[in-house]
Amino acid sequence: MVETIAPAVCGSRPRTALALLLFATGAIGVAAGVGLLLGSLGSPALLPVAIALAIAGVLREAGLVRLPVPQWRRQVPESWHHALPLPLWSLGYGAGLGAGVLTFQPVATFLIVAVAAAASGTTAAVLALTAFGAGRALGAALPPAFVDVMAALYRPMRRTNAVALALLALALVAAPAGAATISQLDPSVADDGGVAYTQRAPGGATTVVVRPARGGSIAVPGASQPSLRGPYLAYRDPGGVTVVRWRTMQVVRRLAGAWSKPAIEFPYLVAVRSFGERQRMISIDLRTGLQRVLDGLTTGDDLGRPSIDRGQVAWHKTTRTSSRLMMGNVHNGHVRVLLLSRFRLLTNPSLRRGILIWIEQTLGISRVREQRLASRRPSRVRAKVRSPRLFWTTAIGAGKVFFTRWNTNTGEASIVRLPK
Amino acid sequence: MPRPDPAELAARLAASGTRRSFLARVGAVVFAVVGGKMVAAAVAPEEAESFHFCGHTFTTGSCPHPGKHPRIDRHGLPLRTSDGRPIDNLGRLIDRTGDPIDRNGNRLRGPDGAPLARAPRTRICQDWVRERHHLDARLQGSWFRCCGGQIRKLWDCCAITKKRINGDAALHGYCYGRRKVFCVTFYDTGLPC
Numbered sequence: 001m002v003e004t005i006a007p008a009v010c011g012s013r014p015r016t017a018l019a020l021l022l023f024a025t026g027a028i029g030v031a032a033g034v035g036l037l038l039g040s041l042g043s044p045a046l047l048p049v050a051i052a053l054a055i056a057g058v059l060r061e062a063g064l065v066r067l068p069v070p071q072w073r074r075q076v077p078e079s080w081h082h083a084l085p086l087p088l089w090s091l092g093y094g095a096g097l098g099a100g101v102l103t104f105q106p107v108a109t110f111l112i113v114a115v116a117a118a119a120s121g122t123t124a125a126v127l128a129l130t131a132f133g134a135g136r137a138l139g140a141a142l143p144p145a146f147v148d149v150m151a152a153l154y155r156p157m158r159r160t161n162a163v164a165l166a167l168l169a170l171a172l173v174a175a176p177a178g179a180a181t182i183s184q185l186d187p188s189v190a191d192d193g194g195v196a197y198t199q200r201a202p203g204g205a206t207t208v209v210v211r212p213a214r215g216g217s218i219a220v221p222g223a224s225q226p227s228l229r230g231p232y233l234a235y236r237d238p239g240g241v242t243v244v245r246w247r248t249m250q251v252v253r254r255l256a257g258a259w260s261k262p263a264i265e266f267p268y269l270v271a272v273r274s275f276g277e278r279q280r281m282i283s284i285d286l287r288t289g290l291q292r293v294l295d296g297l298t299t300g301d302d303l304g305r306p307s308i309d310r311g312q313v314a315w316h317k318t319t320r321t322s323s324r325l326m327m328g329n330v331h332n333g334h335v336r337v338l339l340l341s342r343f344r345l346l347t348n349p350s351l352r353r354g355i356l357i358w359i360e361q362t363l364g365i366s367r368v369r370e371q372r373l374a375s376r377r378p379s380r381v382r383a384k385v386r387s388p389r390l391f392w393t394t395a396i397g398a399g400k401v402f403f404t405r406w407n408t409n410t411g412e413a414s415i416v417r418l419p420k
Numbered sequence: 421m422p423r424p425d426p427a428e429l430a431a432r433l434a435a436s437g438t439r440r441s442f443l444a445r446v447g448a449v450v451f452a453v454v455g456g457k458m459v460a461a462a463v464a465p466e467e468a469e470s471f472h473f474c475g476h477t478f479t480t481g482s483c484p485h486p487g488k489h490p491r492i493d494r495h496g497l498p499l500r501t502s503d504g505r506p507i508d509n510l511g512r513l514i515d516r517t518g519d520p521i522d523r524n525g526n527r528l529r530g531p532d533g534a535p536l537a538r539a540p541r542t543r544i545c546q547d548w549v550r551e552r553h554h555l556d557a558r559l560q561g562s563w564f565r566c567c568g569g570q571i572r573k574l575w576d577c578c579a580i581t582k583k584r585i586n587g588d589a590a591l592h593g594y595c596y597g598r599r600k601v602f603c604v605t606f607y608d609t610g611l612p613c
Binding site: 183185186198200204206224225300301302304318319320321322323341342343344345361362363364392404406411412413 | 484486509510511517518519530531532533537538539540541542547548550551552
């Protein structure tokens with residue numbers, strides 16, 4: 001392989017450089033793709049397997065036990081560089097080696113790292129496998145003489161490999177999968193572009209983070225489910241729901257008790273109040289204290305996070321027989337059904353300037369949908385993922401659409417931003 | 421004139437119930453009266469040959485379903501294909517109250533750490549097909565085969581339509597009146613065969 005990407009085979013130095021570039025592209029691209037696949041399909045449940053494999057790998061590479069490595073004992077097809085044009089064979093060689101499992105494996109490291117990556121979440125898996133692909137590319141870029149020296153050092157390299165695998169095993173034992181991941185969810189966006197969201201640590205501790213449009217950051221420890229609008233921030237905390245002026249953290253109103261899922265558009269606050277299994281969607285005029293019940297459920301079904309804009313509130317209501325997107329008016333209490341489905345799950349709508357976005361789930365697919373309320377045109381899909389990934393909460397404003405993307409295998413959640 | 425033995429009649433009707441939807445209806449009534457064990461005797465002991473799932477040898481496609489194959493309970497609600505446990509419309513296992521659970525029976529939790537809310541669980545034929553394909557669909561004619569050691573009821577989802585779920589011409593099959601087979605489902609009865 002190393003001798004193939006050389007002027008003698010490629011014909012000239014520029015063609016050698018092109019072959020090397022395409023080889024590296026193939027190796028890194030395919031390796032990153034394998035990492036993405038592993039991370040998406042993997043689960044923290046694989047962590048004990050990864051640790052056991054790493055320990056077995058240490059013993060094997062140290063020469064203490066003889067263990068077979070599952071592999072395809074072949075090399076890249078030599079005929080390609082005779083039969084195919086240079087861009088194709090160089091890209092193909094890189095892709096084949098970047099996949100890791102299509103060629104001979106002298107050491108067990110790749111497979112162990114692949115399993116560890118699958119146990120560690122998507123980001124870690126992509127990074128680990130991309131580094132593997134870059135290593136493959138480096139092997140082709142280095143002078144052949146250097147590779148010869150490396151081949152002569154096969155035994156010391158295996159011992160080094162054993163040490164590396166031992167460090168990997170220790171790292172996996174010390175840091176449970178996903179423990180390093182801090183999730184971000186429940187976005188809320190102000191008209192000026194300021195954003196608030198919930199940050200959730202692996203232990204479950206939550207913090208509301210406000211990132212004003214002008215820069216900087218404000219944290220509210222112990223809080224979650226933020227709603228940001230103008231100078232006001234509403235959030236849930238252990239005592240109920242609190243409304244503050246976020247620049248000074250001066251408390252405007254505190255609702256003690258089983259209140260959750262606040263949405264603020266001063267002077268109106270909309271939130272869900274639980275009475276055991278029963279839930280009520282209630283709007284409150286913060287100036288007068290007048291409360292108006294917009295919706296309710298009498299069983300353990302779900303009233304979702306509301307979104308308020310120009311006096312109109314959107315929320316979801318899920319029962320055992322249907323899923324609905326609702327809209328209510330805080331001024332007169334009128335409520336209507338925007339969308340109803342008996343087989344899809346419609347959740348977490350957000351409303352701003354006549355545009356509604358929401359999450360639709362069905363048959364293993366999660367979609368972000370967008371609809372202009374005044375338009376008769378059908379809704380359009382803004383984003384789509386397949387299980388085990390799902391979309392969660394949404395926000396719209398300041399010319400952008402935000403939503404939470406969640407991996408049900410790893411528990412990782414992050415916020416995605418799209419232009420409106 | 422000698423009166424036929426009820427068990428024998430049930431067996432005969434179940435075995436031949438695929439010929440006419442009328443006979444299928446009568447067979448179902450007698451089936452309910454004299455019990456499924458009698459019917460078991462009428463079903464061949466070998467595993468029925470499958471086309472796209474066991475027992476289904478015809479070409480009409482499966483009804484939309486959150487699982488692998490269109491397994492339903494006697495009310496038409498979705499069940500997990502592999503073990504018959506109830507699932508919601510998203511394909512998640514659920515407990516008696518309808519809350520989503522994992523394989524160990526623990527409540528599933530969302531990214532915020534709170535238990536996930538219920539999703540709807542609705543009838544595959546009457547609700548799913550109605551909404552997805554805008555058809556007034558109903559579970560009608562059925563026939564029985566032996567699958568996995570138990571009697572499987574293969575159940576047609578029928579609608580007044582010229583096209584079936586495959587996109588080509590729908591067949592009359594075992595549907596009643598003007599209805600034709602839009603898609604197929606099945607219900608594992610639990611009766612040995």
